[in-house]
Amino acid sequence: MALPMFHEPVLKEEALRFLVTEKKGIYLDGTLGGGGHSEAILKTLSKSGRLVALDLDKDAIEFSQKRLKFKNFIAEQANFKNLGEVLKKLKIAGLHGILLDLGVSSYQIDTAEKGFSYRTSGKLDMRMNSKQELTAHEIVNTFSGEELGEIFKKYGEERRYRAIARVIVKEREKHLIETTTDLKEIISVVLPYRNRVKSLSRIFQALRIAVNEELENLKSALEIGSNYLTTGGRMVVISYHSLEDRIVKTFFKHNSRRCVCPPDLPICVCGEPGLLKLLTKRSVQPLEEEIQRNPRSRSARLRAAEVLER
Secondary structure (H helix, E strand, O other): OOOOOOOOOOOHHHHHHHHOOOOOOEEEEOOOOOOHHHHHHHHHOOOOOEEEEEEOOHHHHHHHHHHOOOOOEEEEEOOHHHHHHHHHHOOOOOEEEEEEEOOOOHHHHHOHHHOOOOOOOOEOOOOOOOOOOOOHHHHHHHOOHHHHHHHHHHHHOOOOHHHHHHHHHHHHOOOOOOEHHHHHHHHHOOOOHHHHHHHHHHHHHHHHHHHHOHHHHHHHHHHHHHHHEEEEEEEEEEEOOHHHHHHHHHHHHHHOOOOOOOOOOOOOOOOOOOOEEEOOOOOEOOOHHHHHHOHHHOOOEEEEEEEOOO
16 A cells, blocks of 8 residues: 655744754644654654654554654644643643644545545545544535535635525435535536636635534634643644634734733733733745745745743
8 A cells, every 4th residue: 555645844944943942842743744844843852852743634643653763752643622631641741832734734635535625536525533423425415505605604715605505405405415526516507717716625625624623623722732831832833724824813912912901991900911922923934945846835824922931
């Protein structure tokens, strides 16, 4: 069996520069994938440093365990929202840094049977964790037109969400929508040719986010992860679309405010510092050289923050 091909790690040098401040420290890679970022972190750490890596996809765990032969490396199949449970199991009380490289790996996109992309024909699945019950097939074939429209609008920011939801409901009355190709052909009917590719991408993105509860999980991971960071510990997040980036930006900005009083108070009475210090006033983006080498890095945005003294 051929080894799966995961994508080249995006913004690798930039992520390392912001993330690793203590070579003897304990770090967490919440999105292991093919292990590209994890490998870079491990090569930077000393032998007494440690890296814990998480991924929902068992293929990613198995691949990276074979690839990364480091004694100070631990890989666990888990959602990054459950990082607290993993760290408790490993008896780790604090971290020096957390890296989250969001989105879907090239391996997942290019593997037809996972059903992530309209570019390949496969069952409508889209689960990052194959043990999970909810699939894109269930959403597309059983959710109401209103629920489908809300998913396409909220998670895909698609203007034609109503028309797309209507045509799906109409067609599934004739037969179940089984594959990515079925769905692509059905919704393409109501999409102008000029914008078809972008709209297809948005609809498939919206379904993937809904299936895996990606935005809710990200919010949980940011909140829980920041509480595990020691003073001076850093959180680095690489996002690939505006919804993710907005959540990260808002979380960092809110928790870097020096005042936590309710906004309707005329003066500050709390006297409490914020939790975080922003390390990136604006998002860091790939240089043209990296984009040319790895086109899928084009939409990447990196943000980083450091925990202040508690």
